[in-house]
Amino acid sequence: MEEVPHDCPGTGSAQAGRGASCQGCPNQRLCASGAGAAPDPAIEEIKEKMKSVKHKILVLSGKGGVGKSTFSAHLAHGLAEDENTQVALLDIDICGPSIPKIMGLEGEQVHQSGSGWSPVFLEDNLGVMSVGFLLSSPDDAVIWRGPKKNGMIKQFLRDVDWGEVDYLIVDTPPGTSDEHLSAVQYLAAAHIDGAVIITTPQEVSLQDVRKEISFCRKVKLPVLGVVENMSSFVCPRCQKESQIFPPTTGGAEVMCQDLQVPLLGRVPLDPRIGTPLESSGQSRKEMRARVLAGWREAGQVLETPSEESRTFVACVSRRERTASVPETQEDVEDTSSTSVPPD
Numbered sequence: 609m610e611e612v613p614h615d616c617p618g619t620g621s622a623q624a625g626r627g628a629s630c631q632g633c634p635n636q637r638l639c640a641s642g643a644g645a646a647p648d649p650a651i652e653e654i655k656e657k658m659k660s661v662k663h664k665i666l667v668l669s670g671k672g673g674v675g676k677s678t679f680s681a682h683l684a685h686g687l688a689e690d691e692n693t694q695v696a697l698l699d700i701d702i703c704g705p706s707i708p709k710i711m712g713l714e715g716e717q718v719h720q721s722g723s724g725w726s727p728v729f730l731e732d733n734l735g736v737m738s739v740g741f742l743l744s745s746p747d748d749a750v751i752w753r754g755p756k757k758n759g760m761i762k763q764f765l766r767d768v769d770w771g772e773v774d775y776l777i778v779d780t781p782p783g784t785s786d787e788h789l790s791a792v793q794y795l796a797a798a799h800i801d802g803a804v805i806i807t808t809p810q811e812v813s814l815q816d817v818r819k820e821i822s823f824c825r826k827v828k829l830p831v832l833g834v835v836e837n838m839s840s841f842v843c844p845r846c847q848k849e850s851q852i853f854p855p856t857t858g859g860a861e862v863m864c865q866d867l868q869v870p871l872l873g874r875v876p877l878d879p880r881i882g883t884p885l886e887s888s889g890q891s892r893k894e895m896r897a898r899v900l901a902g903w904r905e906a907g908q909v910l911e912t913p914s915e916e917s918r919t920f921v922a923c924v925s926r927r928e929r930t931a932s933v934p935e936t937q938e939d940v941e942d943t944s945s946t947s948v949p950p951d
Contacts, residue, residue, distance in 0.1 A: 616629060616630070624640065625637065625639030625641070626640055648762075650762050650794065651793070651794060651796065651797050652797065654762070654765045654766050654794050654797070655797035655798045657765065657766055657770070657798075658776075658795065658798035659798075660770065660771060660772050660773060661696070661770060661773045661776045662774050662775070663774060663776065663801045664776045664778065664801055665778065665800075665801055665802065665803070665804060665832065666778045666788075666791060666792075666802075666803040667680045667777060667778065667780060667804050667806065668788070668804070668805050668806070668820050669780075669782055669805060669806040669807065669816075669817065669820065670782065670807070670813070670815075670816025670819050670820040671782055671808070671813040671816040672781075674782075674807055674808045674813055674837055675808075675837040675838060675875075676780075676806040677699070677701070677706045677707060677710055677779050678710060679806050679835060679875070680697060680707070680777055680779035681710045681711055682881070683777055683804075684697040684736075684775075684777050685734070687775050687777075688731060688733050691732075692733075693774045693775065694733050694771070694772060694773045694774045695733060695734050695735075695773070695774065695775050695777065696727060696734075696735045696736075696737070696770050696773045697711070697734070697735070697736045697737075697777045697779065698737050698738075698764055698765075698768075698777070698778045698779065699737065699738035699739070699740065699779045700761050700778060700779065700781070700787050700790075701779060701780065701781040701787070702739050702750055702757045702761075702781070702787060703749075703752070703757075705738045705740035705743075705750075707736060707738045707779055708728075708740040708741060709740075709746070711730055712730070713728050713741075714740075714746055716728045716741055717741055718742060723769040724768055724769040725737070725767050726768075727768060727769070728741055735773075737764055737768050739760060754785075757786050757787055757790070758786055758787075758790045761790040761791060761794065762794060765791075782816075784819060784820060784823040788823065789827070792827050800829060801830070801832070802829065802830035802831060802832040803824055803829050803830070803831055803832060804833060804835060804872065805817055805820055805821065805824075805831060805835070805869075806834075806837050807835070807837065807863075808836065808837055808838045808839075809836055809838070809839060809851070809853045809854065809855035809859040809860065810854060810855065810856065811856055811857045813853075814857060814860070817834070817860075817863065818863065818867065821869060831869045833864075833869060833871060833872035834863070834869055834871055834872060835860075835871075835872050835874070835875060836859060836861070836871070836873075837874075837875045838852065838875070838876070838877040839874035839875060839876055839877070840852070840876055841876065841878070860874075
């Protein structure tokens with residue numbers, strides 16, 4: 609299928625399907641008919657499905673490799689430490705799903721029931737869903753265009769039987785593209801509590817995080833705050849602190865002051881945080897215990913200890929529900945091939 613023109617007027621425009629840039633577009637007839645401007649019926653279906661989910665939090669980052677998925681996993685573990693709290697972790701990084709590996713769930717499969725797809729449960733109160741569970745091999749590449757990705761995210765939000773959930777943590781890919789727009793727009797009517805944005809101290813990461821904050825403001829997505837990951841490294845032998853990623857422009861603290869967003873905390877570059885997630889041959893119970901222990905131990909070297917998950921709980925509880933978000937555009941048909949079943 610041909611690519612949609614970069615100067616597309618959009619399906620909601622009076623020029624949709626009629627402008628000069630529409631000539632030759634594979635969706636020209638659909639746009640000109642006005643059908644593309646109609647609200648996606650999935651929005652209301654997702655709104656109904658999400659009535660059983662109390663709080664919805666997106667974890668975002670402008671830059672890849674800043675530890676966003678690792679942090680999402682730790683946040684889910686931290687919230688689920690209370691056995692009375694039901695937590696769901698949704699991985700919408702379609703092309704790079706790392707949550708199955710991080711959560712120790714590689715090789716698990718999604719099962720279909722009368723009420724929809726069943727999440728893979730790490731614990732009785734911690735369910736996980738990812739496109740990684742639908743791949744025949746973790747090495748399989750998902751080669752999809754935007755509409756196909758949007759369709760999968762729609763299925764995750766509409767067709768997964770989450771049940772009664774206190775916190776839905778949505779782990780996203782880097783950037784401000786299709787996956788982010790889909791998540792925000794499909795959850796618009798269900799209300800998103802806000803986004804937690806992950807960065808590292810150096811300017812090359814901060815410049816992309818500023819774009820991420822700009823994106824949140826444009827789509828009326830509240831920013832709960834920023835977490836500075838890999839903030840510093842403390843040698844386990846000499847206890848000397850080093851800046852592996854020097855904050856040449858002041859790091860997340862100065863950026864948050866400039867943009868008037870909360871700095872929720874700093875997470876060190878510490879092997880006790882990542883090692884439990886990479887270890888093999890351990891039971892799920894052992895992994896969870898090591899994750900939580902490493903998180904607490906690593907937090908002891910910081911001025912702001914490992915209270916991030918509790919901070920988020922407080923932020924979400926106080927946060928007013930967000931206002932309306934622009935409606936999603938209707939998904940268009942895509943014939944891209946993939947090894948993952950579409951619907």
